Amino acid sequence: MNKKEIAGSIFLLAFLIIATIPYGNADIYQNSSIIINVNIVEPIAMIEVSPNNITLNETTIGYNTDPVNINFTNRGSLDITITPVLEIGANNMFNYLEFNTGTCTTGATWYNMTHYTNSSLLSISKPGTYGGEKSDNACIRLGLDNYGGSEINSEIHLSTNLTFWVMSA
Numbered sequence: 001m002n003k004k005e006i007a008g009s010i011f012l013l014a015f016l017i018i019a020t021i022p023y024g025n026a027d028i029y030q031n032s033s034i035i036i037n038v039n040i041v042e043p044i045a046m047i048e049v050s051p052n053n054i055t056l057n058e059t060t061i062g063y064n065t066d067p068v069n070i071n072f073t074n075r076g077s078l079d080i081t082i083t084p085v086l087e088i089g090a091n092n093m094f095n096y097l098e099f100n101t102g103t104c105t106t107g108a109t110w111y112n113m114t115h116y117t118n119s120s121l122l123s124i125s126k127p128g129t130y131g132g133e134k135s136d137n138a139c140i141r142l143g144l145d146n147y148g149g150s151e152i153n154s155e156i157h158l159s160t161n162l163t164f165w166v167m168s169a
Contacts, residue, residue, distance in 0.1 A: 046076035
């Protein structure tokens with residue numbers, strides 16, 4: 001064999017080795033795929049309020065009821081603001097419902113219902129994970145320490161619905 005034939009044989013052998021390696025291990029180089037499914041839903045603003053029924057006990061003009069804690073849980077997928085709204089036709093006394101977003105302690109800052117015609121009670125950011133929850137609280141009381149009316153001349157029992165409007169922030 002001459003040098004040309006030896007070089008040609010080495011080249012042919014190298015070419016065959018390089019050309020057959022990927023096909024000899026074809027299982028390793030096969031493509032694979034998976035199917036991806038997801039349900040994308042519209043973002044929602046949703047809260048849970050507890051308790052759902054509050055009794056403020058007994059008071060009279062010149063005094064306040066004991067404060068009661070209300071817990072608000074954001075179960076939606078948006079940053080939200082919460083605003084308290086009295087039902088139409090509620091007794092005027094309920095305009096003296098007061099809220100505090102700090103603690104239910106003496107010396108806290110309280111705002112009555114008229115304050116919330118232009119501002120929200122709370123802002124709660126969205127939960128850290130979808131389907132999670134994030135909570136905050138406020139205190140409520142009936143503040144008759146500054147009540148100027150005089151129509152109370154016997155014991156009366158009052159009740160109303162207080163709605164919390166939830167809006168995306």
